Amino acid sequence: MVPLEPPRSSVSIAGGPTLSNGHSTGSGFNLYQGSSVSSSLTTMDDNYDIYRGERGGLAGLQNLGNTCFMNSVLQCLVHTPPLVEFFLQDYNDEINRDNPLGMSGELALAFGDLLRKLWSSGRTAIAPRAFKGKLARFAPQFSGYNQHDSQELLAFLLDGLHEDLNRVKQKPYIEMKDSDNRPDEEVAYECWKNHMARNDSLIVDECQVSACIYHMFLFQSHNR
Numbered sequence: 001m002v003p004l005e006p007p008r009s010s011v012s013i014a015g016g017p018t019l020s021n022g023h024s025t026g027s028g029f030n031l032y033q034g035s036s037v038s039s040s041l042t043t044m045d046d047n048y049d050i051y052r053g054e055r056g057g058l059a060g061l062q063n064l065g066n067t068c069f070m071n072s073v074l075q076c077l078v079h080t081p082p083l084v085e086f087f088l089q090d091y092n093d094e095i096n097r098d099n100p101l102g103m104s105g106e107l108a109l110a111f112g113d114l115l116r117k118l119w120s121s122g123r124t125a126i127a128p129r130a131f132k133g134k135l136a137r138f139a140p141q142f143s144g145y146n147q148h149d150s151q152e153l154l155a156f157l158l159d160g161l162h163e164d165l166n167r168v169k170q171k172p173y174i175e176m177k178d179s180d181n182r183p184d185e186e187v188a189y190e191c192w193k194n195h196m197a198r199n200d201s202l203i204v205d206e207c208q209v210s211a212c213i214y215h216m217f218l219f220q221s222h223n224r
Contacts, residue, residue, distance in 0.1 A: 059118045060125040064132055065145025073154045078115045082206045087112040094165050102163035103138050110134040162203035171198040
């Protein structure tokens with residue numbers, strides 16, 4: 001049987017009111033106290049006071065049919081400290097809207113909007129319909145409300161966020177050289193240098209910093 005989408009609520013991800021549980025917004029995030037991003041999260045510009053709730057990041061995501069595969073991935077990503085720090089700040093200048101391999105920045109904007117709502121909604125669950133619609137637009141394999149593979153979704157999201165945030169505006173053409181019995185370290189360094197010439201983003205910074213062709217991160221955006 002095909003599960004049906006549950007009734008719509010008044011909450012949207014791309015727009016609509018910000019949910020609140022009435023907690024004070026005067027104190028900083030304490031979910032990451034003691035971590036490397038604690039100080040940066042609690043010293044953001046005053047424009048983002050609404051995201052510095054007493055217990056930010058405790059909101060859940062409503063299932064839209066059998067979308068628990070999506071919600072689990074999203075919760076992992078929106079609680080990754082570097083992503084939280086990045087998307088709670090003004091990241092508009094980081095959007096690469098002209099990347100032919102990206103999604104004109106729309107995926108990154110939709111993800112950032114959802115992350116902000118999750119970090120400002122207290123403990124009220126959010127229905128990620130707008131994000132789900134954007135996801136289905138760019139990745140039709142995830143359309144509908146049936147179960148899908150979380151690993152495949154994570155791979156798509158990391159790659160899509162990377163391309164939407166790629167700091168390289170014009171990717172150079174690079175011809176890969178044969179190893180010619182050179183030392184592995186030399187070939188690995190050359191491959192990583194070539195990769196960085198075409199791929200430079202927050203996702204690369206956090207997920208690929210130690211990756212190379214010999215020890216490849218499972219979801220890294222391959223040279224294209």
